[in-house]
Amino acid sequence: MEKKLKEHAFLILEDKTIFKGIKIGRKGITVGEIVFNTSMTGYQEILTDPSYNNQIITFTYPHIGNTGINNIDNESNKIQVKSVIINNLALISSHYENNITLSKYLKNNNIIGIMNIDTRKLTKIIRNKGIQFGCILSDSNININTAYKYIKKKKYQLTENIVKKISTQNIYSWKSKNNKNYIMKFNKKKTLFNIIVYDFGVKKNILELLIKYGCKITIIPAETSAEKVISLKPHGIVLSNGPGDPRSCIKIINNIKILLKTKIPIFGICLGHQLLALSNNAKILKMKFGHHGSNHPVQNLKTKKVMITSQNHNFTIDPINLPKNIKVTHKSLFDNTIQGIKIINTNAFGFQGHPEANPGPKDSEKLFKKFIKNIKKNQKK
Numbered sequence: 001m002e003k004k005l006k007e008h009a010f011l012i013l014e015d016k017t018i019f020k021g022i023k024i025g026r027k028g029i030t031v032g033e034i035v036f037n038t039s040m041t042g043y044q045e046i047l048t049d050p051s052y053n054n055q056i057i058t059f060t061y062p063h064i065g066n067t068g069i070n071n072i073d074n075e076s077n078k079i080q081v082k083s084v085i086i087n088n089l090a091l092i093s094s095h096y097e098n099n100i101t102l103s104k105y106l107k108n109n110n111i112i113g114i115m116n117i118d119t120r121k122l123t124k125i126i127r128n129k130g131i132q133f134g135c136i137l138s139d140s141n142i143n144i145n146t147a148y149k150y151i152k153k154k155k156y157q158l159t160e161n162i163v164k165k166i167s168t169q170n171i172y173s174w175k176s177k178n179n180k181n182y183i184m185k186f187n188k189k190k191t192l193f194n195i196i197v198y199d200f201g202v203k204k205n206i207l208e209l210l211i212k213y214g215c216k217i218t219i220i221p222a223e224t225s226a227e228k229v230i231s232l233k234p235h236g237i238v239l240s241n242g243p244g245d246p247r248s249c250i251k252i253i254n255n256i257k258i259l260l261k262t263k264i265p266i267f268g269i270c271l272g273h274q275l276l277a278l279s280n281n282a283k284i285l286k287m288k289f290g291h292h293g294s295n296h297p298v299q300n301l302k303t304k305k306v307m308i309t310s311q312n313h314n315f316t317i318d319p320i321n322l323p324k325n326i327k328v329t330h331k332s333l334f335d336n337t338i339q340g341i342k343i344i345n346t347n348a349f350g351f352q353g354h355p356e357a358n359p360g361p362k363d364s365e366k367l368f369k370k371f372i373k374n375i376k377k378n379q380k381k
């Protein structure tokens, strides 16, 4: 059990709503875009998902921290969210893999957080008014007017390209800790495909699933040139998930345009899917409050089958005046937004949700099989 959890903190929204709560993590002030996640499990994976880099996360599920933090489930090597808003922080962590309490984990990683917030009320505000920029203030030496000034000052930074900052700076091979146990389940011929993964903020489970389906992985910096990628002679290319506004990734979009001409199979996931669309001259829109949860129904328009998927995005492909070479393959049954695309006359497809889940259901894992099938087909030609 943890004691001393009683210092006050404030959550201040750009619409001037003020919530009073209790400080968790480090003392200080922080601002960012607040996004809500509706998943009932998986707070550790969410906190470490690089797609949330620079954002403040709030959980609609009221009880967070009850299984602690373990050494296995991180989706990257650090906490990626800027700050955390929780309703009820569990004071006891109980799980056989538990290593450290959530509260200690936040403190050790210098994260500013707030608890005892009615996160469902906060989520309703975001749903009604749209994504809110907000500030967590847990330092009694800073007053609320400073917080408002901070919100105004920092908001402009939303359009900057953060992908380049968080991507790997060097090319490296991914070695799975688990690979012996699950490589080759799908790929019976035991061929290892060489896959290049563009790291826009890649989640670990994307890499683990590629390993599972028989791939050898080389991870490359976000702005690696198309020429360099072609010289590495990959069997397939993955455009990973990642944070921020895809429209800021100009260099990456230009590289994808060149790669599309090569016919190397390409699989775009979330940000990667949006970048695939942009490199084919589609428009991207910012959604009112995005999709962030693990129960989103997505329909395959050809088979009519529905998958329950994990989602985490604020941007979406504009369905109006979609270029003719982009075929929509999947749609959200929540709001009809585009969830899957195929680029005609190429070997490229994209998926808006998170087929690697973590947290979330495994229904859309089959998209990895589809990618491998595309690679095999391409080899036969």
Ligand SMILES: NC(=O)CC[C@H](N)C(=O)O
Pocket (backbone or CB within 6 Å): 051, 240, 241, 242, 243, 244, 245, 246, 269, 270, 271, 272, 312, 313, 314, 315, 316
């Ligand atoms: N998970 C992701 O890759 C997110 C993509 C993009 N940053 C968005 O918010 O829409």
